[in-house]
Amino acid sequence: MTTQPATPGVPARWRYGDAWERFPIEPGQVWGVGDSRVAIHDVFDPLPGFMLAADLLYVDPPWNAGNINAFYTKAGLSHIYRRYEHFVAVFFERIREINPRVCYLEMGRQHADWIYSLLPFPHRQRWPVTYYRTQPCWLFRGSLDGPVDHDFTGIDEARIPAIVARLEPAGVIGDLCMGRGLTGLAAYRAGKTFVGTELNARRLACLLAAIAKLGGHVERFS
Numbered sequence: 001m002t003t004q005p006a007t008p009g010v011p012a013r014w015r016y017g018d019a020w021e022r023f024p025i026e027p028g029q030v031w032g033v034g035d036s037r038v039a040i041h042d043v044f045d046p047l048p049g050f051m052l053a054a055d056l057l058y059v060d061p062p063w064n065a066g067n068i069n070a071f072y073t074k075a076g077l078s079h080i081y082r083r084y085e086h087f088v089a090v091f092f093e094r095i096r097e098i099n100p101r102v103c104y105l106e107m108g109r110q111h112a113d114w115i116y117s118l119l120p121f122p123h124r125q126r127w128p129v130t131y132y133r134t135q136p137c138w139l140f141r142g143s144l145d146g147p148v149d150h151d152f153t154g155i156d157e158a159r160i161p162a163i164v165a166r167l168e169p170a171g172v173i174g175d176l177c178m179g180r181g182l183t184g185l186a187a188y189r190a191g192k193t194f195v196g197t198e199l200n201a202r203r204l205a206c207l208l209a210a211i212a213k214l215g216g217h218v219e220r221f222s
Contacts, residue, residue, distance in 0.1 A: 015202055016180065016203055016206050017209075019202065019208065020201055020202040022205070022208075022209060022212075023205045023208040023209055024201075024205070025039075025204055025205055025208065026040065026201060027039075027040045027201075028040075029220055030048070030220070031208060031219065031221065032218070032219070032221060033188070033211050033217060033219070034216075036187070036188065036193050036194045036195065037050040037195050037196075037221065038178065038184065038196045038197065038208075040197070040198060040200075040201050040204060041197035041198070041199070042199055043087070043090055043094055043177070043197070043199075044082075044090055047094060047097055048197065051094075051098055051174055051176070051195050052097070052098055052099075053172045053174070053193075053195055054098050054100050054170075054172050054173065054174025055102070055170045055172055056100050056101065056103070056164075056168055056172070056173050056174065057098060057100045057102070057103040057104065057173075057176065058103075058164055058174075058175055058183045059103075059105055059106070059175050059176050059177050059183075060105075060106040060157065060179065060182075061091055061107075061176070063110060063111065063137075064108070064111065065082065068082045068087055069082060071199055071200065072199070074200060074203075075199050075201070075202075075203075084111070088111075088114075088115070091176070092118055092120065094176055095120065095176075098174060100170075100174065101144045101170070102141065102143045102145075102168060102170060103119065103121065103142045104139065104140065104141050104160075104164060106137060106138070106139055106160075107137060107138045107139075107140060108135075108137050108138070109137065109138065112126075112138045116138070116140050119140060121142030121143055122143075122144065123142065123143040123146050124140065124143075125140070125141045125143075125147050126138055126140050126141070127139045127151065127152040127153045127155075128153055128154070129153070129154065129156065129157055129160065130154065130156045130157065139152050148167065150167055158182065161182050161183045161187075162186040162189065164186070165186040165187050165189070165190035165192055171192065171193065172192070172194065172195060173193070173194045173195075174194065175194070175195075175196040175197075176197055177197075177198065177199075178196040178197060178198040178204055179198060179200075179203050180203050180206040181196070181198075181203075181204065181206055181207020181208075181210060183196065184196050185207060185210050185211065188211055188214070
């Protein structure tokens with residue numbers, strides 16, 4: 001695997017507090033709460049088996065090559081360079097492997113039309129939303145069953161996972177790029193199972209710490 005746990009050389013601004021010191025998740029380990037599972041994972045590596053349980057995906061993937069390589073740098077993997085076209089091909093391969101009934105993607109404007117055209121679903125919708133309340137971006141939804149009767153126009157992306165977790169009848173919500181765990185936390189608060197992967201151990205530990213703060217019994221499973 002290409003992922004590594006956080007190292008002492010990571011700048012303070014990329015350490016995301018002390019969540020990792022309290023929940024020191026490392027590559028090859030599976031942590032979670034209840035039936036929910038998360039792991040450190042590079043999308044270019046084979047999927048953990050638990051990800052196949054997701055019947056809905058909600059993902060905020062990198063929007064361009066700069067994003068991708070910044071995420072590797074923040075994870076202590078600055079020697080790795082990924083082309084965006086390569087990432088997109090593998091990312092959609094992972095979506096097809098999981099085969100969810102519904103998939104939401106957040107995407108910046110630079111590659112929006114291209115990414116939207118690649119959604120492997122018969123029913124597709126898109127809404128203009130915001131990132132950090134000011135930056136215009138897009139929310140895409142693909143579905144096997146049909147459109148959703150909800151207008152996300154103008155909503156900030158930080159609020160959307162919670163709306164989706166309540167709105168959609170999915171049993172297991174998955175995220176291939178969990179970051180600090182907004183999707184997982186929304187699913188947990190909605191009483192739903194979540195599964196997810198994230199490149200950066202310190203960022204993923206933030207989700208575990210947030211769930212523990214809400215009273216969840218976080219544990220290492222393997």
